[in-house]
Amino acid sequence: GIQVEQSPPDLILQEGANSTLRCNFSDSVNNLQWFHQNPWGQLINLFYIPSGTKQNGRLSATTVATERYSLLYISSSQTTDSGVYFCAARYGGATNKLIFGTGTLLAVQP
Amino acid sequence: EPEVTQTPSHQVTQMGQEVILRCVPISNHLYFYWYRQILGQKVEFLVSFYNNEISEKSEIFDDQFSVERPDGSNFTLKIRSTKLEDSAMYFCASTGDTAGGYTFGSGTRLTVV
Numbered sequence: 465g466i467q468v469e470q471s472p473p474d475l476i477l478q479e480g481a482n483s484t485l486r487c488n489f490s491d492s493v494n495n496l497q498w499f500h501q502n503p504w505g506q507l508i509n510l511f512y513i514p515s516g517t518k519q520n521g522r523l524s525a526t527t528v529a530t531e532r533y534s535l536l537y538i539s540s541s542q543t544t545d546s547g548v549y550f551c552a553a554r555y556g557g558a559t560n561k562l563i564f565g566t567g568t569l570l571a572v573q574p
Numbered sequence: 575e576p577e578v579t580q581t582p583s584h585q586v587t588q589m590g591q592e593v594i595l596r597c598v599p600i601s602n603h604l605y606f607y608w609y610r611q612i613l614g615q616k617v618e619f620l621v622s623f624y625n626n627e628i629s630e631k632s633e634i635f636d637d638q639f640s641v642e643r644p645d646g647s648n649f650t651l652k653i654r655s656t657k658l659e660d661s662a663m664y665f666c667a668s669t670g671d672t673a674g675g676y677t678f679g680s681g682t683r684l685t686v687v
Contacts (some may be wrong), residue, residue: 494673495673495674495675495676497675497676499678504680505611505663505680505681505683506680506681507617507665507678507681509675509676509677509678512674512675550616550617552617552676559630560605560607560622560624560629560630560669561607561619561622561630561632562607562609562619562667562676563619564609564616564617564618565616566616567616
């Protein structure tokens, strides 16, 4: 079936460090989004990025659709970056549903 | 920025009771969704809704579940007879078209006791 896989599953950083989170998907996508789930459980949309590169402050994302992966970069991490990061993909065709990956749990220590 | 609004934020219910989770999608969006996240697990698709009917549903979305758009603004998820395993965070989402990004609500944390 359609798969969305994320790595690493867990990541511990010191404040100020940089990190790269990876999302692999098993087929062509027409939507790829990155979300941050905060400690209260809310899903915060970070990027809508089916292809190309986008930047928003200390965060940036790149999707290489032809190679079926997306990367989320976090620079100069802060304790408020802690939480779970999910990528989610939509494969088009007859379905509009987003399929979520299993997430990366990030802990940024002061 | 437009938001998807969900109420209540928390709900505790007894096993066997009916619950209705409410959502107000973004006003000009056409596609509506419910997702579920059991504690510590990934977010799972439940159902999609377009043009006043279900367009797709998952295996989780059995006869205990139903969705409705009773007026031009609300979108509801009803669980007819709750079970302990229905305890989860439920997210509503909407999108304007099949190519655009999804906007998720803040979720309703349902606890069945």
